[in-house]
Amino acid sequence: MSVRFTLVQLRYFVTVARLEHMTAAAAELNVTQSTLSSAIAQLEAELGVPLFVRLPRRGLRLTPAGHTLLARSDALLEEAELISRSVHEADPVLTGDLVVGIYAPLAPFRAPALLQQFERLHPGVNLVFLEGDQGTLQQALLDGRCEVALMYDLGVGEQFARRVIETIPPHIIVSERHPIAVSGRHEVSLSEFADEPLILLNLPHTREYYLGLFKLLGITPRLRHVSLGYETVRSFVALGHGYSVLNHWVDHGMTYAGEHVVPIRLSESLPPTEASLVRLKNLRPTQKSLAFESVCLGMVGDTAAASSS
Secondary structure (H helix, E strand, O other), X not given: OOOOOOHHHHHHHHHHHHHOOHHHHHHHHOOOHHHHHHHHHHHHHHHOOOOEEEEOOOEEEEOHHHHHHHHHHHHHHHHHHHHHHHOOOOOOOOOEEEEEEEEHHHHHHHHHHHHXXXXXXXXXXXXXXXXXXXXXXXXXXXXXXXXXXXXXOOOOOOOEEEEEEEEEOOEEEEEOOOHHHXXXXXXXXXXXXXXXXXXXXXXOOHHXXXXXXXXXXXXXXXXXXXEOOHHHHHHHHHOOOOEEEEOOOOOOOEOOOOOEEEEEEEOOOOOOEEEEEEEEXXXXXXXXXXXXXXXXXXXXHHHHHHHHO
């Protein structure tokens, strides 16, 4: 089937999809609302499917077909822009917006440094991070709200492609006043904590991963507190309310509570988590997202090598 939609129609569609409101999109594009409505209607007619559901007093929502088109539009529009600019520039620089999903517990450790390095190398690109849990990020990828996500491998569906950038083993954290921390030991067995209260990071998929570690060793942990916040867990531990099992290693130990935790390696060979760059399968990536991938692989790989040495 031959389709004859225009790049202008596609740009209009992407703007409407992002703002979910025809009037707001018309204002941003500096066109009349009737012009915009006509362009969207023509695009829907050419494709033979509705792209939006019109909700009275609530704006627009993408249909499944609209989500599919949005996910594939960025690469096409970027390529068209690069082709146009290559006529005048030998090596056209990347420009435009790039939304990258990032798993919330990873964001404080990775996002600021990645942003700094990416902006240094690609100042023409507006990089924005979308934080969320594993399920939220997968839905954002499906909806086209982000093109790539830096996240753990936990619960990632088969419709996604992953590129592993870091393997992160689990470890224990205890209060600096805990007898094991005071003793200066650098390695412990998880079974040593079977009778102590556990502070559990209770994010979707993450909870199952941590509890699964205990199950592998035949241990039933004594749950004391659960929390959705990574720093909340560390603060509970710092004040002596229990211990926790985490993956991302933090050397400094300072918590929001003003007290310190001590990370200690586990002697058991337990399954690690994998930090991965995740995309939809069979989706052509934009040059902007490939540039982010390159920065991410370099920075995270260097950091992982340094922390393991």
